[in-house]
Amino acid sequence: MHESLELRQDVMKKIRQGFLNGIFASISGIVLALNAQSIAFMGIKGYPAPRSDTSYAVQEHILQQIGLLLLAFGLLLILMIYREYLHTPTRDN
Secondary structure, X not given: OHHHHHHHHHHHHHHHHHHHHHHHHHHHHHHHHHOXXXXXXXXXXXXXXXXXXXXXXXXXXXXXXXXXXHHHHHHXXXXXXXXXXXXXXXXXX
């Protein structure tokens, strides 16, 4: 019985850590996607009229895509951890 309690505590610790990692990845992805333009055009005073023709616009697009991938990874991780949590055995009292 003592072993099962330790096992459950270990599993719950891993679930908490995975959940926090998922939240961190999701928030990081959101922040990166929203700030992609600021990051890509950092230090640029002006750019030509069709901004989409610049290499900075390509960098902005890549940063947005990376941010969205991080967001998707974080949400997937949270869902997988929640599924794992639902399948953990309950304590027997």
